[in-house]
Amino acid sequence: MSDQDVLPQTVTRPRRIVVQPAGHDNCAECEVRSRSVCAALDIDDLSRLAALAQQIVVPAGQGFIADGARAEHFYNVTHGTVRLYKLLPDGRRQITGFAGPGHFLGLAVSTCYAFDAEAIDDVTLCRFSRTRLHGLMGDLPSLERRLLEVAASELVLAQEQMLLLGRKTARERLASFLMHMLPDGCTHGSDQTRLHLPMPRADIADYIGLTVETVSRSFSWLKSERLIAIPSALDVEVRDIAGLRQVANGS
């Protein structure tokens, strides 16, 4: 046991954030482009955007945006899932959102970020200089328009989350959360009801304003009501979408 363990942890994954310095001309073939802000741009404009982009890789558990730090970058998630959260001085945490492939991060007006961001699993991001992207926005009104759309739809989501946090019961919160996690378009009909949750129970708890125990009990309750099945903790099968929606909206 006296080998080269110079670091306290024994991790096989990359421990530090990796920045792919350049050579990133592949925006045109980016698999998340259609879902991201980049969808607003045609091929020519895209290359101007690509010139600003760096690819960065963040290992699971690592933070890459810190509350209060100067906001020098925007990010676009290409792989993996990110948790965005705010902390109280005593450590209480509220997760304000999860960002998966295609999501845009860093829409702060102020010069500083007002939240933290951490990789849940291994995450790959496109990073843009804030000032340079701002400059580009003057030239590319469609990009700015797209950002406004993104901001407005985030706002709608935030308002739904306020309703959830302020007025829903534990079971209603979990049901609402699962409904939101369902891929778009399968909220109606009973197709494609398999669901993989990238985040652990503690993250769900801090997102919907409960404790881990209450989340677990609510999962068990939904299971006992035959609304879902839980093949493994991170995999949920929605058995009765309509029923789940009923619960989510207060029976």
Place this chain on the structure above:
Amino acid sequence: MSDQDVLPQTVTRPRRIVVQPAGHDNCAECEVRSRSVCAALDIDDLSRLAALAQQIVVPAGQGFIADGARAEHFYNVTHGTVRLYKLLPDGRRQITGFAGPGHFLGLAVSTCYAFDAEAIDDVTLCRFSRTRLHGLMGDLPSLERRLLEVAASELVLAQEQMLLLGRKTARERLASFLMHMLPDGCTHGSDQTRLHLPMPRADIADYIGLTVETVSRSFSWLKSERLIAIPSALDVEVRDIAGLRQVANGS
């Protein structure tokens, strides 16, 4: 008592929403212009905006935006205060924000509103056609830029509210609410600590996710701690801003 009371209520205030059809060239002298999105425009552009504007007056208690209705207008508050909220089918209400003079309303991406809006006191608004304002935005990038700023700062507020609703205690919530209500710039220093709340206790309760009773008890507690004084229900005097901030952030 058998006079002309053809309506169930006996109200002296205007009962219906009044639309001032036109003659609204006074944007240049608008007293809320500097605080509103209109601040982004110079005098010439302002007149183009003014051409789209209608002034509407909404009596206290009246709704003027309905959840699910087609989103045909944007609004700018010029006088009074508006409550924005979402309802659950069984009537539980979450107020997602209050909008006072200068505030911009209607930033929905979708074709339909996803919230309700009601006048708290008598409210005056500037109303713009959604489609025409969208058209104007193409010509006036500074307007679009300003809207993006507004949306981004709303988002920051929404995230703080999620932290409040998900993780703060009753006292912390009320203290946070009062801190937010303080006019900008008086969060530090002990000047100007008088505060008028336009909304009743029930609205505060539905905003910070509590019941009226708990709001009232929390007010009494803050008073007993000498952090505030309550000359009348709607008037609060902040006695100890630093202390109130401490409570707001979890002692």
Place this chain on the structure above:
DNA sequence: CCGGCGCATTGATTCAGATCAATCTTCCCT
């Protein structure tokens, strides 16, 4: 194959805030 560590579940008990129930206050309206 076994041991241990990190997460998830389940059970027992407590507690902050909801609910139920009186007052109290303010301010119209007559």
Place this chain on the structure above:
DNA sequence: AGGGAAGATTGATCTGAATCAATGCGCCGG
């Protein structure tokens, strides 16, 4: 001035979720 209604406060009790406390279940490393 007086009566009443709407809002606010205060008190008594209840309850849903938090907290405290064991297990249970994979999964990885040896």
